[in-house]
Structures are given as C-alpha cells and as structure tokens.
Amino acid sequence: SAMAEFFRSNEEWSRLFRSMAHHEDVPAMDFLKDVDDSMMSMEDGGPWRALKGMPEGDDKLSVVANFLDSMQQALIDIPVNEAVNEDENDLHFLEEGRRMLCVSRFHVLQDIRGGSVEHRDELFATVWSELNHLRSADEPNTGSLILLPDYDMSDLRRFMDMNLHRPLEWLGIDSALLEVACLERGSPAIRVLHKLSDMPNEPWNEEEEETSTE
Template identity: 60%
Template sequence: TSPWRRLQALPSDDEDKQVISKVLDCMQQSLVDIPVDEKVKEDANDLHFLEEGRRMLAITRFQVIKGNGGGSVENYHSLFSVCWSELAELRLSGETNTGSLIVLPDYDISSLRRFTDMNLLRPLQWLEIDSDFEIASMERGSPAIRLLHKLSDMPELPPKNERKSEMQN
C-alpha cells in the first residue's frame, strides 16, 4: 500500500478540533505578546507581528495525530505519511499563500525538530523544491509542524508621509 493519502482539510473529530483550537489560541496569544507600539516609528517588532500574522492566516489545512509520541517505526511512518501527504496536497493544489498545521500533542519537541530536519527539510532540498515551502517545528500549546506553500513576500509600503498624502486625496 502507498504511504500517501488524501486527507481532509479539517478534522471531523470534536476532540481534534479542541486540540486545534487550543493551538490556534496559543498562536494568537503569541502574536498579542509581541510588543507593538503605534506611537513610535515602525520597528522589527512590527514586522515580526505582521509576518507571523500572515503565516497564521495562510494555514488552511489542519491535521491532529494523537497518541504518536515517536520512538516506534509505526509512529514514525504515520507522521511521515501525514507530512508528505500534506506537502503533496499543497503542491498539487498550486495555490500560493496556503499551508497546513500538523499537531502532535504527545510528541517531544526536540524529536519533532530532528524529524522535521531529516525527513522534510533535507529531502525538499534534495528534490530542489525547498524554495516553494517554509517549514517549521513549533510548540504553541502542543508540538506541531507548520508547512507553508509559496508564501509571498510582504508588499513594501511607501513611507508614512506619502501614505497620508495619498489618503487625503
């Protein structure tokens, strides 16, 4: 049998939805925790806030893998299959600014980072399609892998004084 599967974009299980809700709440809280002050000139925190917000909004697919703490061939195979099925789905859709979040409530974050490096980042480099994806292991409420497909650059804004004059016209 093939390890690739066509996965639903959203889980149907209520418990999985609660896990995703918790992770999204933590992601939103991490955005709120970025110190942004509109009274001062734009700084690195402003850019960080915008970039992370864009990444969060790009996620259109969610997977939850419960009971997978790593350490066994079956657990490794399950995670590998879900990750590469999601990568294939994102790539085949051809859509830009889309992504998938794979949440693993029982996984150790350091093991997840190692898995991400060895089984996602390196193979994508070897296949020479790594520039199409931004992949990150993260822990926001639960360990997770974020897969973003063809995330476009943020548009450059003109200086504030030019924006004000454009708004007045």
C-alpha cells in the same frame, strides 16, 4: 550518505518525490532519474493519500482550538512600539500573523510519539501527503498545520531535519516554494506554507498611500 539512506529507506515514495523534484538537475535525481511519475495519482496504491482538511471529533477540534488560541495570545503578547515604524517586533507580529492566516487545513495526530517506527511512518505519510496536496493544488498563500499533542519538541526537530528540511533541499525545493517549520503553541506542530508572498517593505504605509492617491 544521508541522502542515499533517505531515498533508499523511503523507496515506496519515489514517484511522489520524483513528481515534486523542482528540476532535472537537483541532487535527488541521482536516485530518482529512473522513476516514472507520469501516471501518479492519489488513488493509485502509493503510500500517499488524500487527507481531509479538518479533523473530526471534539477532542481533535479542541486541540486545534487550543493551538490557535495560544498562537493568538503569543501574537498579542508581542510588544508593539507605535512610535517606531520599522520596529522588529512589529515586523515579527506581521510576519507570524500573515503566516497563520494562510493556514486553512488542519490535522491532529494524537498518541503519536518519537522513537516509534510506526509513529514515524504515520507522521511521515501525513506530512508528505499534505506537501503533495499543496503542490498539486498550486495555490499561493495556502498552508497546513499538523498538530502533535503527544510529541516531544526535540524529537520533532530531529524528524524535521531528517525527513523534511534536508529532503526538500535535495529535491531543489526552497522555502519560497514550500516553507516548513515546527512550532509549539499549546501543542507541538508542523506548519507547511505554499508560495508565501513577500510582505511589502513598509506595510504600515499602504493605507496612507492608497488614501493619498484617491
């Protein structure tokens, strides 16, 4: 099965997977039940690692800046109908805007492409190390962005399905705990959000309600 193949081919990550499993009854436990994660740390020799929250070097910082500029422009370009409160475009604007505000950690992997085992391993290590960081810190409304300026989007979607979406489901982790998505705004990217709070049903009324209670 795909699940068996994933956990067998990534056996060196077993302790991290075991530490992230949401409960004892998740499907992945068939492969992780004998794994001891009690002493796991970021410095104990596993393939996971502690990553800096911001890339170094002007070339990488420019990739981040270009992505954020493109995302901001995409939000600005969403048509907003001020005459209709419950407009789908309004909600999309608010949802995407608040998601980007949660992102405070950025990583840029240049010259990484699909089709290379070495490049796949580098991306895999970066993403799962970052997932582990967010889960360990356990702070709501936090997120990371992994930018891949040389990655093809179709390859990235395939990577996401095989190495993120399905494995997280096998570990019992749903989008309310860790939301992962691939984006393309000037550069392909993976966005990871941890414990994103629900948006109020009518956010446009909050200010009015606060004013009326004063």
